[in-house]
Amino acid sequence: MSAEHPGLDPRVEDWVATVYHYWRRRGLSDPDRAQLRADLERDCRLALAEGATIDELTDADPDEFARELAEAAGLGYGVLRADPSMTATSFLVSALVGAVAGCIASLLLIYPIGTRLLDHLPLTDAGEGVFAIGLHVVAACACTASAMGALRWRFRFHVGILRTTLLAGLFLLLGGAVSVAPTMALAASLGYSTAAHVVLQELGIVFAFCLSGLLTAFWIGTRPSRPTRVDESTAAPSR
Structure with a gap:
């Protein structure tokens, strides 16, 4: 200064x-x-x-x-807009609601278009596998973007929300990526069964890793970045 x-x-x-x-x-x-x-x-x-x-x-x-x-200064002063507190629960709920909206959009738009393209493209078996993986990646990115949008909108008045939103997107993708190995291991151990209870277990693993990623993002994004510069004995109470 x-x-x-x-x-x-x-x-x-x-x-x-x-x-x-x-x-x-x-x-x-x-x-x-x-x-x-x-x-x-x-x-x-x-x-x-x-x-x-x-x-x-x-x-x-x-x-x-x-x-x-x-x-x-001659400026208008509008109605006071809501500023909800950002707790771990509200953070997770907002992100998960956004992710669910992204999943629905993927099921209604991305996967139908992708499967239609897959039916018409002259691909080898290996090519179809790569295409399918790419389709899942696009859907995962759509879910993540939707979750980030929900967080960014709900907590838009919070200081540092852009950084916290980016962290949420990063760790949500990381959580989903890390969940692939244990999910595939479980599927292989059960003979790739499509029984309802097996599918639910697999979804539970993915959900747990994604939830852990979001909690990590919340912890990093909301912890103080540096010690306060004001002595506690002289600090004015926050308004």
Whole structure:
């Protein structure tokens, strides 16, 4: 940070981030939010330099203060949109709902088109096997993309959600890939039976590995990236 633009106290930074969060939830555009934030940070520096205390700066209600700044800049201030908390349960449920939607889309679109192509393409047995594997990969990617979309949309106001969403997609694919070996081993040990209980066991293995991948992504994506810079004895309570 340059001397011309010194860093703000972490408590002020947190408060500015909260105000920015309300601008997002109220529907202000990215350029408008960026300009308002830059102006607010500049004003905070000036106020601190003139003798204002941190408590005086952060005492205002952040939502109301965000509205006043937006209206002063001639910007509309929309309805406050929902911001659900991201717990392990809500994270998993959102991802799995998205994945199920992707599976349905694959069954209705990808597999019918793929099997029709397979029937008309002059492929050898080996070529058909490669084509079938590719078809499964495309379907898996569609399910993963749908799960990522569900996470990105539901938790769109959370800081770092893009990184967490990308991690979820990565570990979901890794979990599915790792599940192939034990699933095939089980299938081989049971003579590749198509009995309902065998298929359910195989699906259970895939589900367990994918679930583990999502939990890993949640843990990595939500853990603090660095220690807080504020001593606990002086930190202001979060708003």
